[in-house]
Amino acid sequence: MDIPKIYDPKKVEEKWYRFWEEKGYFSASPDPVLKGQKKKFVVMMPPPNVTGIIHMGHVIDNTLQDILVRWRRMQGYETLWQPGIDHAGIATQNVVEKELAREGKTRFDLGREEFIRRVWEWKEKYGNTILQQLRKLGVSAHWGRTKFTLDPDMYRAVMEAFVRLYSEGLIYKGTRIINWCPRCGTALADDEVEHEPEQGHLWYIKYPLEDGSGYITVATTRPETYLGDTAVAVNPDDERYRDLIGKRVRLPLVDWTRKSFAPGGEGSDVGPSIPVIADPLVDLEFGTGAVKVTPAHDPADYEIGVKHGLPAVVVMDPKAVMNENAGPYKGLDRFEARKKIVEDLEKAGFIEKIEDHEHNVGHCYRCHTVIEPYISEQWFVRMRPLADKAMDAVKSGEVSIIPDFWKKVYFHWLEDVRDWCISRQIWWGHRIPVYYCEDCGEITVSVEKPEKCPRCGSPRIKQDEDVLDTWFSSWLWPISTLGWPEDTDWLRAFYPGDVLVTGWDILFFWVARMIMSGTHFMGKAPFK
Known part of the structure; x- marks a missing residue:
């Protein structure tokens, strides 16, 4: 037998990875869980930005997740490792706007519809790079269930969450001092500002x-x-x-x-x-x-x-x-x-x-321009009731944070939480589902665009120009990827999840907000 002196990964890894995928070794099904035949084990992959390429943080994070997933899979658990990509509103729009600038154009020269088409074109060409890199790393995620935060079902979940929170009085439009980026031309949440x-x-x-x-x-x-x-x-x-x-x-x-x-x-x-x-x-x-x-x-x-x-x-x-x-x-x-x-x-x-x-x-946090405190009308989430539930989830032991000393940081953030500014003055993202009658001024908040004004019957309906903060879709990740707001088999079998492996720097950005959305919409935290 002729054994090469030098290991050539190209001859080995691609062949066997393709074999694993084709045989469905990374796949999960809700059936054995719902029938009581298997215990479930769920890990939600932190969705990398569509603009991203792999770095050492991704390598160590996904390696740790892969170890846990393969361990439980070998123990006989029905194991779902849910992958996906985040649309990364400001970051992605900036990339495409830079391309336009090289052509001597701005997004306003193209108009909203054409600009969004151009971003989708860019996404299809470059947006899956990081997922291909994770495959090269050997990540054993259920790739057949890869989600993108702007997929139609994911989009609908975001609209549903907004409408429900608005109807409960937890979303409102108000005049406040917000953090404004003059370069990106949009509001930023407090935790999107880096102080130096x-x-x-x-x-x-x-x-x-x-x-x-x-x-x-x-x-x-x-x-x-x-x-x-x-x-x-x-x-x-x-x-x-x-x-x-x-x-x-x-x-x-x-x-x-x-x-x-x-x-x-x-x-x-x-x-x-x-x-x-x-x-x-x-x-x-x-x-x-x-x-x-x-x-x-x-x-x-x-x-x-x-x-x-x-x-x-x-x-x-x-x-x-x-x-x-x-x-x-x-x-x-x-x-x-x-x-x-x-x-x-x-x-x-x-x-x-x-x-x-x-x-x-x-x-x-995206372009490093000095932000300007600026008075403006924006959409906000009323955070106090949601933050209290997220604090209770950790205090009761429903959710454990490892290492334990990060609990103090978590509680500090949530005790001092301010209402979350969720509107962004960009075009790439989930457009806010608020509609204004141009004749009588009636405001309608609904998942679908109304055909006419419910008050005066006018068909002249205009949608709010702003889109939602990227994190507004990310905080729904553990439930939207499983089919929420529908009562799907996947949701019943695999929610709540078990483990989240992620960086400390998004403990509030993402982790705390996922706990908020999970406890609010599902009555349970999304992981243990």
Whole structure:
């Protein structure tokens, strides 16, 4: 027998892997489980992004899953290892938009329908690369059940989840400060923002008191947003400013009227005279202890603004270019405006001092652009009721987290959870199933597009332009892949699953949300 001195995997691995697949050795069936003939063992493969290629994280993750799956399979369990791919909304759209840019085009030149066709074309050409690479690795998943988050049945599950949550009052549309990526042109959830320490400055700006008795100095890391200030705030316990509470100051250099934010309409006039208010949220130790309040461009300022009934003045457009509320700085990029504004304030004597200052700056997790806190109308999931169920699942022992110390991180995230912004201003993804009558304004939320308005009978129905956050489909993965919302044999046999092997970095992004959706829609957590 002639044994080669060097092992050639091409002559061996492809042949035997194809043999395993053809013989159905990786396949599962619900029948023996439902008939009580076999115990089930289920592992949900974390669906890689359609844009992805294999890296060492995938290798170790899938190797660990494969060990567990082959072990249980050899023990006689009916073993389902469910594979699939995520459509990766922002990431995939960015890839195709870069292709268009090389052609000198944008998605708006193509229009929505043609652009989506172009993305599907790209997906069919390149989107299965990572699954082929996993096959080369020897992964023994049930490839015949490979799912894609935009498959028709998966799409319907996402629509059903949205409609149910909306009908239960757990999805709502609201005006809030959100994280906005000027490069991607979309809102981002809090956990899609990566904070990085950066060396910047604290600019100390003097705001003249309107009665001419002096000025109050505020410190800021973002002087370009002072054009949107609608108050100066001090802590009520701060003796230094107690006599100034209730007085008014003027925004330096501003001699024009601004407009307040008003969704769907024109806002009211906001002049350069603004009040000095007292609020316990103000940190006495930061800067001078007096802070500018910019409700349209800072989350904490937004909360203060709501509490005190302050108008919100937006000074940038969605591309982070200064708008008409910025007066003579209109048309400047936010960072160009920062330089020009500081220069003008210095010339006019309104800069008291400038200090070096290191602070954390949020960046888009996809393109790494500095995000802009931005007031906007978006769709949100009310998270508190869902998070409580997810916490109970771990506290009761229904779900174990290994290693155990990650429980503390898990609980910390869920205790401090904020409502989840789920709308994205892109085109690739699950379009929000909300329909507006163009004649009477009636809003309909339904899985299928209505043929006519249920209120006035008009056929002029327009669907919401936004799509859902990619994670909104991913959090349904353990149930949607098994046929939910239908009561399928696969769902009855293989839900809940047994083990999830994944990275700590998506413990909240994905794992906690899957536990939320599983406990809410199925009454059980999706894994043990």
